[in-house]
Amino acid sequence: MSSTEPIFRLPADLNVKLIHARDINLPTAALALDTHSGGKRLYAGCMDRCVYEVDLATGAKTLIGKHESYVSGVRYLPALRQVVTAGYDGTIKWFDAANHKEILKVDAHKFWSWKMRVSPDQKYVGTVTGQYMAGGIKYEPAAEREPSVKVYEAESGKLKWSFPHIPPTQSVAFSPDSKHIAAGNLMGEVRIWNLETGRQVATFTTPDFTCWGIIKSHLYIGGIFDMTFSPDGKDLLVCGMGPMVDPMAGNGKQTWQRFAWTENPLKMVSQIRVGDAGAGLMETINFHPDSNAFIMAGKLAQGKWNTALFDAANGQMVHSVDAKMRVTDSVWLGGGAQLALSGATGQGKKSDGKYPEFGHIKLYDVKPQA
Secondary structure (H helix, E strand, C coil), X not given: CCCCCCCCCCCCCCCEEEEEEEEEEECCCEEEEEECCCCCEEEEEECCCEEEEEECCCCCEXXXXXXXXXXXXXXXXXXXXXXXXXXXXXXXXXXXXXXXXXXXXXXXXXXXXXXXXXXCCCCEEEXXXXXXXXXXXXXXXXXXXXXXXXXXXXXXXCEEEEECCCCXXXXXXXCCCCCEEEEEECCCEEEEEECCCCCEEEEEECHHHEEECCCCCCCEEEEXXXXXXXXXXXXXXXXXXXXXXXXXXXXXEEEEEEEECCCCCCEEEXXXXXXXXXXXXXXXXXXXXXXXXXXXXXXXXXXXXCEEEEECCCCCEEEEECCCCEEEEEEEEHHHCEEEEEEECCCCCCECCECCCCEEEEEEEEEECC
């Protein structure tokens, strides 16, 4: 969303709902999504190694760049008029938004970039990595082979900081003032660093985002898949999937938790309410521009919804929908009047020598409830 774009204000009682407006198809699964500051274009990073610019008016897709593997992160930098992307090839790339030429490439990781984010002041690009390898007879994760969290200068691509974590580190977020970065891993451990000093300023672990399989496969699975700071920067919200007996089933609890990370002692202040959650992996959590609500979305395993709007003040679910696809990323459009979700449905069978498109961007209007 453009910083100059008028904010779409939600009613005080948050009596709104998400109404499906339209779909835009992509050749393969869309793993990452962002919007041009003008709001008329979207950028999608996809499983086919491609980064697409999508015209919202027509749905037309333009290829602007490629990686050597899945594109797992995409962000637009208005100040530089560039698109920065990250992929499972471990690289970060910068593209000119106007002529789509590749400007810069950085070999950031030896393994996948699980998630990539840009600081609000557009000075930093943060990316996280790590492969889960058993480190002992209890299948505890082995030590990292490279720093799991890296921060680059957005304009030059120069490495600013490298921070240690326990792999795989799957989520990352910058604070609203761009002074801190947080990262979370498969074990539910979160670490937060000061970007001015490089000092780790907070850490905590929640057991509610990981599990140890006791049938079929003995391993850990789940983890914190996305996170966001509250608009005032005082709290950190994390989302993912709760414990399950069978890690292959993917049917852990749809989960978010909110932590007051600046308080001493640090404490959890709220979490998804009993009765609201079904089962499934939640992959994106995102505050509405007016700060009074946030959405969480992901993959539905059991239940009625995989995209839901929550009251930021009390955590109550406001409205929920089943997007009929695995949701991977989200972005607000029109100052918050519309929600765009990226994701995928199951890949269909070949027809006339071609597979059907199974990547999607779904648009939802925010409307008053009757």
